[in-house]
Amino acid sequence: MWGQYSYGILVVLVAGVIAFFALAIETDDLHRFLLLDLVEITALGVIALLGTDLAEALILPGLTVGIAEQLALSQIYCTKERIMQNPVKGLNIEVIAKADAPLIISMFLVVYGLILSGFTGGGVAGLGLVFFFMSRGYREDLNLLEMASGISWALWIFAFFCFMFLPQYWFIALMCAAVGIVLKVTVKMSLVGTMWGNGND
Amino acid sequence: MTNLAGVPYYILEFGDELVYFTPYTITLFLLALTFTIFVLISMPERQVDIAFGGDAYTTKVISVSEMRFRRFMAIACGLASMGAMVTGDIFNFTLFTAMVGITNVGIVAAVKSPHVQNAAYQYGLVALSATVPLFGGAAIYAAATGSLSMIELAKGALPAVPFVAKAFLVLGVIGEGMAPFYAAKAEMFRAPGAPYVIMCSLSSLLIFLRVIEVVMLG
Numbered sequence: 001m002w003g004q005y006s007y008g009i010l011v012v013l014v015a016g017v018i019a020f021f022a023l024a025i026e027t028d029d030l031h032r033f034l035l036l037d038l039v040e041i042t043a044l045g046v047i048a049l050l051g052t053d054l055a056e057a058l059i060l061p062g063l064t065v066g067i068a069e070q071l072a073l074s075q076i077y078c079t080k081e082r083i084m085q086n087p088v089k090g091l092n093i094e095v096i097a098k099a100d101a102p103l104i105i106s107m108f109l110v111v112y113g114l115i116l117s118g119f120t121g122g123g124v125a126g127l128g129l130v131f132f133f134m135s136r137g138y139r140e141d142l143n144l145l146e147m148a149s150g151i152s153w154a155l156w157i158f159a160f161f162c163f164m165f166l167p168q169y170w171f172i173a174l175m176c177a178a179v180g181i182v183l184k185v186t187v188k189m190s191l192v193g194t195m196w197g198n199g200n201d
Numbered sequence: 202m203t204n205l206a207g208v209p210y211y212i213l214e215f216g217d218e219l220v221y222f223t224p225y226t227i228t229l230f231l232l233a234l235t236f237t238i239f240v241l242i243s244m245p246e247r248q249v250d251i252a253f254g255g256d257a258y259t260t261k262v263i264s265v266s267e268m269r270f271r272r273f274m275a276i277a278c279g280l281a282s283m284g285a286m287v288t289g290d291i292f293n294f295t296l297f298t299a300m301v302g303i304t305n306v307g308i309v310a311a312v313k314s315p316h317v318q319n320a321a322y323q324y325g326l327v328a329l330s331a332t333v334p335l336f337g338g339a340a341i342y343a344a345a346t347g348s349l350s351m352i353e354l355a356k357g358a359l360p361a362v363p364f365v366a367k368a369f370l371v372l373g374v375i376g377e378g379m380a381p382f383y384a385a386k387a388e389m390f391r392a393p394g395a396p397y398v399i400m401c402s403l404s405s406l407l408i409f410l411r412v413i414e415v416v417m418l419g
Binding site: 020032044049069072077080 | 292296299300302303306307310313315318319321322325326328329330332333335336337339340341343344
């Protein structure tokens with residue numbers, strides 16, 4: 001195992017050196033920002049090489065912190081370059097807006113997500129809805145979606161209380177948690193899809 | 202447990218995730234806490250510009266919304282520093298350090314001066330790339346010793362920590378705002394608002410003092 005780890009870390013470090021070299025010779029601010037994303041992935045590579053459950057548990061916070069920094073930096077970049085004045089108005093691609101393909105693809109994703117259930121399923125189903133809303137320029141009252149998200153969150157919390165205080169009803173708690181989180185993640189991601197652009201505010 | 206900067210007064214355990222207070226860490230913790238309280242109750246200074254060749258001077262005006270945002274970021278920075286001071290887990294330490302990096306950018310990002318914005322962006326690039334050695338170092342700690350707990354590492358029963366892991370950890374902390382990269386931060390200090398900007402320096406100093414203790418373990 002130790003031998004494999006050594007080879008793996010060698011590969012990751014070489015990748016890191018290449019990425020840092022690219023970062024060093026690049027002068028455009030936006031390009032450097034995009035390259036940083038690549039650099040960040042090598043850090044996740046080093047963590048993933050642990051190859052245990054611990055690695056999975058460490059990648060999530062690492063990824064979250066990385067994304068938070070990238071979001072903060074992108075905001076600063078927008079302010080710095082004064083590009084806040086022209087907001088994005090969704091994907092105005094005529095072919096996508098009229099064809100049936102987005103509907104079919106997003107239905108497939110939603111059904112597949114429901115079958116998967118849990119966090120992953122929510123992600124997949126949410127992605128389907130995001131794609132649909134983005135391609136159709138759909139406008140919806142966001143309050144309703146937010147309410148659905150809140151209720152499913154409450155369901156999830158309820159399931160956790162069930163696990164802690166009434167462990168004999170674990171099956172119903174498991175079902176509640178799975179359904180709650182699939183709804184929660186789906187709705188959250190579809191909110192991302194509808195909030196694209198400046199439609200409602 | 203002798204090289205843990207003194208005998209811990211108190212160890213708070215959440216399974217593996219533990220928090221401990223030694224004479225060394227409690228001093229740093231109290232320093233961070235005191236300064237966070239200062240930030241909480243103080244008003245920002247108003248930077249004075251003096252026109253050369255005359256008696257004229259102007260004070261810069263800081264809007265309430267800008268002040269609120271910067272104060273919030275400074276408090277968040279103080280909380281992250283406090284967390285980094287007392288945590289007994291290597292990976293949590295790196296996460297808190299990365300958070301200090303983000304909040305340092307946030308403290309000055311609300312300022313509308315292009316110089317400050319540009320400096321904050323450049324510093325942000327360095328801080329973000331510094332997370333690579335930071336997290337990488339922590340991961341090598343776990344791979345080599347099988348533990349991320351500082352208490353376990355201090356006992357000396359685990360395999361030795363490779364030098365490269367310690368070097369990565371220090372490199373990451375340096376990238377989050379210490380010596381050679383400090384040039385980028387110096388430009389950020391053109392931002393007005395004394396107590397908040399000083400939080401940037403203080404947090405980096407505290408983190409650096411803590412990482413010295415961390416690399417001496419194991």
